[in-house]
Amino acid sequence: MREVFPDDFTRVRSSLVIMAKAVREAMRQASAALLAADQNLAHGVTVRDAEIDVLYRVVEDRVYDLVARRRPVGGDLRVVMTALQVAADLDRMGELAVHVARSTLRRHPQPAVAPELALLFRSMAAVADELAAKIVSALADQDEVLAAGLDADDDAMDELHRDLFAVMLSHEWPVGVEAAVDGALLGRYYERYADHAVNIGRQVAFLPSGRPAEAA
Amino acid sequence: MREVFPDDFTRVRSSLVIMAKAVREAMRQASAALLAADQNLAHGVTVRDAEIDVLYRVVEDRVYDLVARRRPVGGDLRVVMTALQVAADLDRMGELAVHVARSTLRRHPQPAVAPELALLFRSMAAVADELAAKIVSALADQDEVLAAGLDADDDAMDELHRDLFAVMLSHEWPVGVEAAVDGALLGRYYERYADHAVNIGRQVAFLPSGRPAEAA
Numbered sequence: 001m002r003e004v005f006p007d008d009f010t011r012v013r014s015s016l017v018i019m020a021k022a023v024r025e026a027m028r029q030a031s032a033a034l035l036a037a038d039q040n041l042a043h044g045v046t047v048r049d050a051e052i053d054v055l056y057r058v059v060e061d062r063v064y065d066l067v068a069r070r071r072p073v074g075g076d077l078r079v080v081m082t083a084l085q086v087a088a089d090l091d092r093m094g095e096l097a098v099h100v101a102r103s104t105l106r107r108h109p110q111p112a113v114a115p116e117l118a119l120l121f122r123s124m125a126a127v128a129d130e131l132a133a134k135i136v137s138a139l140a141d142q143d144e145v146l147a148a149g150l151d152a153d154d155d156a157m158d159e160l161h162r163d164l165f166a167v168m169l170s171h172e173w174p175v176g177v178e179a180a181v182d183g184a185l186l187g188r189y190y191e192r193y194a195d196h197a198v199n200i201g202r203q204v205a206f207l208p209s210g211r212p213a214e215a216a
Numbered sequence: 217m218r219e220v221f222p223d224d225f226t227r228v229r230s231s232l233v234i235m236a237k238a239v240r241e242a243m244r245q246a247s248a249a250l251l252a253a254d255q256n257l258a259h260g261v262t263v264r265d266a267e268i269d270v271l272y273r274v275v276e277d278r279v280y281d282l283v284a285r286r287r288p289v290g291g292d293l294r295v296v297m298t299a300l301q302v303a304a305d306l307d308r309m310g311e312l313a314v315h316v317a318r319s320t321l322r323r324h325p326q327p328a329v330a331p332e333l334a335l336l337f338r339s340m341a342a343v344a345d346e347l348a349a350k351i352v353s354a355l356a357d358q359d360e361v362l363a364a365g366l367d368a369d370d371d372a373m374d375e376l377h378r379d380l381f382a383v384m385l386s387h388e389w390p391v392g393v394e395a396a397v398d399g400a401l402l403g404r405y406y407e408r409y410a411d412h413a414v415n416i417g418r419q420v421a422f423l424p425s426g427r428p429a430e431a432a
Contacts, residue, residue, distance in 0.1 A: 064289075064290065064293060064294060067289060067293055068289040068290050068293075071287060071289060073280075073283060073284040073287060074280065074284050077280060077283055077284075078280060081297070081300075084297075084300075085304075088301075088304070165397070168393060168397060169393060169394050169397065173393055176393075177384060177385060177389055177392075177393055177396040178385050180393040180396055180397050180400075181381070181384060181385065181396050181397065181399075181400040183397075184396075184397040184400045184401055185400055185401075185404060188401060188404060
């Protein structure tokens with residue numbers, strides 16, 4: 001691992017950890033709202049997405065401030081700029097949580113998840129939360145081993161995604177087109193959430209090792 | 217508009233234009249394959265995505281080479297780095313074309329688009345191509361007016377997307393769950409393709425004005 005401005009990078013890394021925690025919490029609440037058809041909880045997710053947008057700007061400001069003070073070039077600049085890619089992935093994960101919340105709001109007071117699919121989506125929500133928890137830890141502790149384990153969770157998500165389509169496209173599917181359309185889109189949101197988490201895991205290895213105070 | 221290293225930025229902008237043309241062609245072919253259930257054409261899209269990945273690396277290399285030579289900081293660095301965000305959006309547009317192609321391959325020799333939805337997807341493909349054409353022009357000519365017009369196309373795409381769901385969720389929908397699931401996911405791919413194009417349009421205004429040779 002490159003050791004580039006470890007002290008300066010601490011503030012950047014701290015803001016990434018805070019952002020990752022917010023994104024984890026957003027999907028936790030979006031999943032809880034989805035599975036309980038809870039309108040208030042879902043609405044809260046859509047409102048608090050603005051906080052994630054602000055955190056994204058904080059990461060950007062800290063990265064550019066670091067660059068202005070230290071003037072890295074070449075490989076050093078690349079590793080510092082990796083933080084912006086991580087922030088972009090986290091921002092998108094937050095937006096996907098909002099999409100899940102909006103599905104809940106759109107069908108309320110009916111549940112957006114058909115009873116036949118509830119167990120599958122409970123599992124997808126659990127895997128998504130596991131991925132997000134690992135991202136938080138990997139960013140906080142520069143834990144490359146933890147980050148590498150994300151692929152196994154992503155495989156689990158892909159398998160749940162395949163199971164979802166198998167259930168919906170089976171001849172016994174009794175619930176109809178609307179539930180299947182909701183299921184297809186919700187499945188895609190969780191799958192993309194996992195993809196972005198895996199992206200972040202790949203990038204953690206390239207981040208400078210500045211260690212946030214809260215992880216020390 | 218900021219004028220930052222106009223001569224140096226020419227090579228960066230040229231590579232973005234080439235990448236945008238490749239991404240436009242990828243979705244043109246993916247749409248043609250989808251509407252004709254053409255397996256060979258769809259397979260070609262999945263294979264040529266590697267070329268878009270290479271172009272992405274070219275943009276990155278040219279950006280970092282520029283930064284190494286000119287050492288911009290603060291606002292100047294931000295505008296140069298905008299090119300990386302544009303390249304990331306273009307890369308994702310290429311991946312969405314691959315998703316459309318894979319839908320075609322998955323259902324072959326059956327069409328992935330139900331006859332009831334063919335006209336809607338023909339329109340979505342046309343709007344996607346219009347958006348991509350405008351992105352190419354906006355990047356080649358730094359045309360902010362053209363870029364601003366993307367929002368109207370995006371509105372058209374959103375309306376087609378709503379129409380799609382209205383058709384699939386109507387009580388007259390005769391085609392069944394599998395066609396609706398395919399329709400929902402394909403609709404999402406086209407909608408996301410348009411979203412990324414709009415993102416690029418917003419960023420064009422911030423790009424340095426280095427003018428590619430082919431646009432001079």
